Amino acid sequence: MKLFTVGPVQMDPAVLEAGARPLPYFRTAEFSEQMLQMETQFLRLLNAPPESRAVFMTASGTGAMEAAVTSILNPERDKALVIDGGSFGHRFAELCELYHIPYVALELPFAADLTEELLLPYQEAGFTALLMQQSETSLGKRYDMEAAARFCRHEGLYLIVDAVSSFLCDPLDMTACGADVILTASQKALALSPGLSLLALSPRIIAERLTDQPPRCFYLSLSRALxxxxxxxxxxxxxxxxxxxLAYRLQQLDQLGLQSELKQRESLALYFRQQIRQLPGLLIPDYTLSNSLTPLLTGSMNAYDLFVDLKDHTGLVVTPNGGPFAHKLLRVGHMGDLKKTDYDDLIQALSQRLA
Amino acid sequence: MKLFTVGPVQMDPAVLEAGARPLPYFRTAEFSEQMLQMETQFLRLLNAPPESRAVFMTASGTGAMEAAVTSILNPERDKALVIDGGSFGHRFAELCELYHIPYVALELPFAADLTEELLLPYQEAGFTALLMQQSETSLGKRYDMEAAARFCRHEGLYLIVDAVSSFLCDPLDMTACGADVILTASQKALALSPGLSLLALSPRIIAERLTDQPPRCFYLSLSRALxxxxxxxxxxxxxxxxxxxLAYRLQQLDQLGLQSELKQRESLALYFRQQIRQLPGLLIPDYTLSNSLTPLLTGSMNAYDLFVDLKDHTGLVVTPNGGPFAHKLLRVGHMGDLKKTDYDDLIQALSQRLA
Known part of the structure; x- marks a missing residue:
């Protein structure tokens, strides 16, 4: 099997091996030291401002999204603007609903990018926080972080960014965009096993929201984690x-450099897209793409059937979609231990099926 | 390092290896089939009644405790009796507090066992659920499940059992005790990596509480998991x-049998305790013990210093305690890949320090 999926992803054998080392007991000074080092390395990859902190939670990315909403936002004080352009944007809206946080969902149609213009109507309307994905994983659509950052700065909003699938794929600078929370998960471009979420927290959000707020969820309390x-x-x-x-991978990223990692994701994405555009029958949507994955509209073919066919007959596993796109769209990931020759294999398998 | 800790525990190299196999993509029929098989195997180990279901959650045992409280109990309909005899019993009380579930904590002093007599004053007092540990992990104290079960049956209460550290250590029969929820976690006697919780749910609790109750936590919703x-x-x-x-381990338990696993834990516990009783300076409390671990009162020695000394100078890692017992009590686990000779090493190291 070769995983072109968007989590879990094809894992480097050296990372698998690092996960199979005998486990340490964790209530020790040695473990604490390693955790604090990983925190520093993670914050450095995000260019987090001084005095930022990170926490690691045993949960999926959704657990981290909920941790952010329930630990930071408050029904009495907040009004959230949610960029709702796919399953994960919609999930932020559902979380606000659940916790009675007043919110407005800016619903983005399938083909539409997030633009400065679309944000204008929400100016001076009492919002206190903007919740968004950097890349909406269900569609591979990348949002204009600069536009969102300017809006938040101008309006004085907290900026909470789900970078689950964009971290290490699309450039993200916490200081430049002024984000207050950036969250991601282990099984995307970090290319580790699923089960761990990582959250970076700005000094501002720590001071203003994470010191004395009573928790509404025990397990997902960011204050307690912090x-x-x-x-x-x-x-x-x-x-x-x-x-x-994670310890192994952060060390590797320290050595190879963030730019090299970002370049590799971009180069795999561009290579694959270039070849797909020469194949008839598959269409890449027009919206701005993340380097994490390529969405493929399968036209007259049933997307789910094509996913099963590829998996069962070639061992190449792409990502099916849920919801309204279940039969129309597939996603091909560019994260993990994949090479150009893997994409050659996939292109060949796809072209046989399109013939 | 050799872990006598109570989670993570010393792991079998074959289990570590099973965790290092390339990961499958999980939204497939093959994965579903494997999950349903693991569900069956897990329920069989608990002798769960027909029509019971299990769910697996990516969270620590505390996440599973919170999932049970928030998904099942209701501030309008419930009144919980909580056996509060240590850190984890107290955690159930904290969770009831957080979710505004009316509750009474039956506080057990350090030396006291849970007896039928202690439950008597809570008869016919409007309780709807009993929340308890089978074994209170912070002290290694085993509670009388039969007494609790009789009380619940007589009073018509839901019985919610945290078996995090007792599962596979102390006999537990879901049908016999009539439990509605039994929860455990991966890093105890299952001897897997931490990060996964397992919950077994009775047909009664599914029908009465898990069908149409609106969730109060998105990530920890048992209805959604179910x-x-x-x-x-x-x-x-x-x-x-x-x-x-887990798949590897459940297969192994199928082959070796539950009784053999239980016997092994018991035999290690008895072997260790027999030798400890011959050592001056360390005392095993008088309360009923779980086979999962042995609590050691360290008398004139500082327990935490002894933990650090053993770890740093012999590589033998026992479990320190938090809270009021931090300097008075150590815990020695009997879970995971440990043999009698490992306990011989530990006894020798301890006796050198006591000399």
């Missing part, structure tokens, strides 16, 4: 094997 | 490497 992280610990037993993989 | 498990899926990307370890 309090423990001050000494390099987690409140509950963490996903240690994924943390061992 | 709805997805019907097709062998999880709502969010699960901790796949731990699930791969």
């Amino acid at each position: 309090e423990n992280m001050k000494r390099g610990q987690t409140p509950f037993t963490p996903a240690l094997s994924v943390l061992q993989q | 709805e997805n498990m019907k097709r062998g899926q999880t709502p969010f990307t699960p901790a796949l490497s731990v699930l791969q370890q």
Whole structure:
């Protein structure tokens, strides 16, 4: 099997091996030291402002999204603007609904990009936070972070960014965009096992929202996670094997450099798209694309059937979609341990099926 | 390092290896089939009644405790009796507090066992649910499940059992005790990496509480997990490497048999305790013990210093305690890949320090 999926992704054998090392006991000074080092490395990859902190939670990306909403936003004080352009944007809206956070969903049609113009009607309307994906994973659509950042700065909003699939794929600078929360998960371009979420927190959000707010969820409390992280610990037993993989991977990224990682994702994405555009029968939507994945409209072919056919007959696993696009759209990931020759294999398998 | 800790535990190299196999993509029929098989195997180990269901959540045991409280109990309909005899019993009380579930905590002093007599004053007092540990992990104290079960049956209460550290250590029969929820976690006697929780749900609790109750936590909703498990899926990307370890381990338990596993834990516990009783300076409390671990009162020695000393100078890692027992009590686990000779090493190291 070769995974072109968007989580889990094809894992480097060295990372798998790092996850199979005997586990340490974690309530020790040694473990704390390693956690604090990983925090520093993670924040550096995001160019987080000084005094930012990070926490690692044993949960999927959705757990991290909920942690952000429930730990930071407040029904009495907040009004959120949610960019709702796909399943994950919609999930932020559902979370606001659940926690009674007043919100407005800016619904983006399938083909539309997020633009400065679309944000204009929401100026001076009492919003306190903007919740968005950097890349909407369900469609591979990349949003204009600069436009969102300018809007937030101008309006004085908190900016909460789900970078689950964009981290290490699309450039993201926490200082430049002024984000207050950036969250991601282990099984995307970090290319680790699923089960761990990582959140970076700005000094502003820590001071204004994470010091004395009573928690509304015990397990997903960012305040509790932060309090423990001050000494390099987690409140509950963490996903240690994924943390061992993370330690290896962050070291690797330190050595190879963030730019090289970003270039590699971009180069795989461009290589694949170039070849797809020469194949009849498959269409790449017109919206701005993330380097994390390529969405493919399958036209007259049933997307789900094509996914099963590829998996069962070639061992090449692309990503099916849920919801309204289940039979129309496939996603091909550019994360993990994949090479250009893997994409050659996939293109060949696809072209046989299109013939 | 040799882990005598109570999570993570010393892992079998074959389990570590199972977690290092390339991950599958999980939105497939093959994965669903494997999940449903694991569900069956897990329910069989608990002797769950027919029509019970299980769900697997990517979270620590505390996440599973919160999932049970928030998904099942209701501030309008419930009044909970909580056995509060240590950190984890107290956590159930904290969770009831957070979700505004009316509750009474039956506080057990350090030396006291849970007895039928202690439950008597709570008869016919409007309780709807009993929340308890089978074994209170912070002390290694085992509660009388039969007494609790009789009380619940007589009073018509839901019985919610945290078996995080007792599962596979102390006999537990879901049909016999009539439990509605039994929860455990991957890093105890299952001896897998941390990050996965398992919950078994009775047909009664499914019918009465998990069909139309609106969720109060998105990520920890048991209804949502259950709805997805019907097709062998999880709502969010699960901790796949731990699930791969679980598949291996459940197969192993099928072959070796539950009784053999229980015997092994018991025999290690008895072996260790027999030798400890011959050592001056360390005391095992008088309360009923779980086979999962042995609590050691360290008398005139500082427990935490002894933990650090053992770890740093012998590589033998026992479990320190938090809270009021931080300097008085150590815990020695009997879970995971440990042999009698490992306990000989530990006894020798301890006796040198006591000399």
